[in-house]
Amino acid sequence: MYTQHGTDREDEDVSALSRDLVTLWDETLQELSTHTSPANKAWFRDTFITTYNTGTVTVGVPSIFVRDYLRDKFSTLILRVLREKEQGIRGVVFSVTHRTPPDQAKRIEREKQRSTTPSAVIPLDEYYVDRNDNLNPKYQFDSFVVGPFNQLPHAAAKAVVERPGVVYNPLFIYGQTGHGKTHLIQAVGNSLKKRGLKVLYVTSERFAVDYFNAIQTGDANKFKDKYRAYDAIIIDDVQFLSYKDKTQEELFHLFNAFHDLNKQIVFSSDIHPALLEGLEDRLRSRxxxxxxxxxxxxxxxxxxxxxxxKLAHRGITLDDQIVGYIAKSIEGNIRELEGMLNSIIIQSEVSEKPLTYEMVKGIVEVSLKPKTNLSIRDIIEKIARLYNLSIEDLHKKTRQKEIMRPRQLIMYILREDFQISFPNIGAAFGGRDHTTVIHSCERIKEDLKNDPMLPRELNRIRDLFR
Amino acid sequence: MHIHIKTQELRDMLETVSRVSTKHPTLPILQCVHLTALEGGTITFKATNLEIGVEGTLSGKVEIPGAIAVPAHILLQTIALITHPEVSLKEDVGTLTITTKTSKTSIATQPADDFPNLPVLEGDAHTISGKNFAYGIKTVAFAASQNSIKPELGCVYIYQKKENTLTFVATDSFRLAEKTVPMANMVLSNHILIPAKNALELARLAEMMQADSQLTLSENQCVLSWDTLQVTSRSVVGSFPDYNQIMPKEFSTHATILVQDVMNALRRTNVFLNKFAQLTLSLAGGALTLSSKGDTGMTEEVVTVAQEGADIAISVNQKYLQDILTYITDDSLTVHFTGIGRPMVVEGVYDKSLRYLVMPMNR
Structure with a gap:
């Protein structure tokens, strides 16, 4: 993904020359050495011809110091020698280049071979982003795993790519950390870019800093112009704009400008916009x-x-049973899943035999976070607070819906997530019979089949214990 | 050229600029300091090693204007031994004669014309606190890559992450250091990549100058300037990986330890390190065991820690851990573990402006 100045090879016209650029420069250097003192040879170290274009030779040099020196002292001589070889050459320019000179490439290869250390490497290669749009080419739709849980956001994102600015504008994607928001919205950006649109991806933090800087230097208009020049804009993690009133106002105007011109806007956040605190209503409504x-x-x-x-991507195959086991043990976000997989992959690289079910089980059990040590009372209290109820309220022998429902949910959670026995749960609720508890749990299980909102509510409760 | 100049000022100036003029095997001119004396009394000193260039000015009495190039270290050694408050420098066909009331020294000069010109100042200027700029560089530069496989990793990466600050980052892809320093009214829309060695030289001069400085940036160069001194460094064009995405956000274990305890333990483990400098950290029940094992023996040191989260055992290159310790300003540090075979993050207990990520060893 990392290309170094590949573009300056465009529109070059080497066919007009009778030698290739490497030979031409080699011959020139040889000739030059007869005209200059041997000491000067050092100035030509790591120089090479980068391009030849309509009569002008561009010589790549390693630094500004060398560039200025060659230009001031040698350009006439170099041009004369070059012209003796190729009549078509009319001029020579020097430019600092960051392309590796041919002979240095060998040196680097040697260094690469020497640098072996048992330390793991930070996977930096995957994170070179395009400076112009901040998009990371690693995030594509192809690499986005679609399952029942993210089918809808995936379809919406695809629709946006098909008809940007028209179908869903803005597209607002929210979800907890590690569920794939950034991957999805970056994939939208990368796909729009492929269609020739000028896309910008920014985190809301970056947006705020940019705006702050623009105000500070009195360049607010420049800021507006810069952002408005894009065809599509993607703002990640908008929750960080909370209570930043001025930045929100600017975003509001930017939003209107984009929306009026049918330019696509994509947002992401960790919670539903309705729940975002410190957000102005007019922005929320947008x-x-x-x-x-x-x-x-x-x-x-x-x-x-x-x-x-992910395993396929790393070139590792594991038994279906093992994959199933890992999937079952880690319910958290995808990032956690990835973390666990990394541990397993490292183990499989270190161990000489293929991984067995027992080995994986061992790794998973060791690495899993121990369930937080909470008393039954703590758990009840925490959930009760979510419903604005006291423990006493829950103990009341009432069938009032506002109290009975949370009580059933708590029993269900105690049973399912914390494996508390039915009689113990009963005891925790002021000495209820264990059959009452069983009934409550059955009731929730039954409702889970019919009530589409219930899983979400349970998730909200489970989040309390993460 | 013929000038009279205060000895102490001349000596300070030569010490400042001559650091960059190193022995260059093929370009002897680079061992020289270049002096230009102008009518009116301005004397300019220049030195460069083609990576970095320093230019300073002094005032003195100029009798005959002119320019010379003389080996910097020989000139410095000569001047350093002069006790008279004033000295006279006179050039005469290839020889520089240095005279005081009691001494006379002659040094062979080199053609002044051969000395490269330093690049002209171009680009946007920012006023910065030289002290904080130096602090940022000096804190992270050690983590930059020593090889040239990827030029951008041999650099200190400087950019603006939050308003009124500058952030300095360096990594050799085994560990990564990030330091954020306050920088009032800073507005930097692009980033800068300065080769680590050059950055350290900039930092040294910025620290020496004390006063606020002008930072001028253009595509290929980065310049720090004061009234009487200007330093130009080559900068690298390229992109730096978006390391923020790699910084772990969730951790399995946190361990808080006294920095001094770690230093003491490492001194002991240092004796038995194997060729990979493998240090094993095992954290269990509020105690951290640091151990090393080499061909000649092994050692173990237990330190008490405040542990939060699961027990863990991990191996790292001891040097990587050791490097950061001197830069932690708090009494205690916290190591955040993310799991076996996964990176750990080291930072001060209170001061979060420095973050340090270390990769473990594979086994």
């Missing part, structure tokens, strides 16, 4: 104009698919 979609927690099938995809 977010609501388009499509707001949630990327929920990946379900079991999707987790399995993600694991398989």
């Amino acid at each position: 977010f609501n104009q388009g499509m707001i979609i949630d990327i929920p927690k990946p379900d079991l099938e999707s987790r399995t698919a993600i694991i398989s995809a």
Whole structure:
């Protein structure tokens, strides 16, 4: 993904020369050495012809110091020698180049071979982003694993790419960290870019700093012009704009400018815009104009698919049973899943035998965060607070819906997530019979089948214990 | 050329500029300092090693204007031994004669014309606190890559992450150091990549000058300037990886330790390090065991820690851990672990302006 100044080879016209550029420069250097003192040879170290274009030779030099020296002292001589070889040459220019000179490439190769250390390497290569649009080419739709949980956001993102600015404008994607928001919106950016649109990806933090700087230097108009020059804009993590009133105002105007011209805008945040604190209402209502979609927690099938995809990407195959086991043990976000996979992959690289189910199980168990040590009372209290109820309220022998429902949910969570026995749960609720507890849990299980909102509510509760 | 100049001022100036004029095997002219004396009493000193160039001015009495190039270290050694407050420098066909009331020294000069011109100042200027700029560079530069496989990793990467600050980053892809320093009214829309060696030289001069400085940036160069001194460094064009995406956000274990305890333990483990400098950290039940094992023996040192999260054991290159310790300003540091075979982050307990990521060893 990392290209170094590949573009300056464009529109070159080497066919007009009778030798290739390397030979031409070699011959020139040889000739020059007869005209200058041997000491001067050092000035030509690591120089080479980078381009030849309609009569002008561009000589790449390693630094500004060399550039200025050659230009001031040698340009006439160099041009004369070059012209003796190739009549067509009319001029020579010197430019600092960051392309590796041919002979240095060998040196680097040697260094590469020498640099072996047992330390793991930070995967920096994947993070060279395009400076003009901040898009990371690593994030593509192809590498985005679609499962039941993210089918909808994926489809919406695809639709945006098909008809930018028209179908869902803005597209607002929210979900917890590690669920794939950035991947999805960057993929939108990369796809729009491929269609020739001028795209900009910024984090809201960067946007705020940019704006702050523009105000400070009195260049607010420059800032407006800069952002308005894009065809599509993607702002990641808008929750960080909370309470930044001025920046929000600027975003509001930018939004209007984009929306009026049918230019696509994409936002991401960790929560629903309605729940974003410190956000001005007019901005909130703008977010609501388009499509707001949630990327929920990946379900079991999707987790399995993600694991398989990631393993395939790393060139490792594991037994289906093992993949299933990993998917089942890690319910958290995809980043956690990736972390666990890394540990497993490292183990498989270190160990000489293929990984067995037992080995993986061992790794997973060691690496899993221990379930936080909470008393039953703590758990009840925490959930009760979410519903604005006291423990006493829950103990009341009432069938009032506002109290009964949370009580059932708590029992369900205690049973399912914390494996507390039915009688113990009963005891925690003021000595209720264990059959009452069983009934409550059954009730929730039943409702889970019918009530589409219930899983979300349970997730909200489970988030309390992360 | 013929000038009279205060000895102490001349000596200070030569010490400042001659650091960059090193022995260059093929370009002897670069061992020289270049002097230009102008009518009116301005004397300019220049030195360069083609990576970095320093230019300073002094005032003195100029009798005959002119320019010379003389070996910097020989001139400095001569001047350093002069006790008279004033000295006279006179050039006469290839020889520089230095006279005081009691001494006379002659040095062979080199053709002044051969000395390269230093690049002209171009680009946008920013007023910066030289002290903080130097602090940022000096804190991270050690982590820059020593090889030239990727030029941008041999650099200190400077950019603006938050308003009124500058952030300095360096990595050799095994560890990464990030330091953010306050920089009032700073507005930097692009980033800068300065080769680590050059950056350290800029830092040294910025520290020496004390006063605020002008930072001027253009595509290929980065210049720090004061009234009487200007330093130009080559800068690297290229992009730096978006390392923020790599910084772990979730951790499995946190361990807080006294920095002094770690230093003491490392002194002991240092004795038995193997050729990979492998240091094993095992954290269990509020105690951290640091151990090393070499051909000649092994050693173990236990330090008490405040542990939060699961037990963990991990191996790292001891040098990587050791390097950061001197830059932590707090009494205690916290190591954030993310799991076996995964990176750890080291930072001060309170001061979060310095973050240090270290990769573990594979086994």
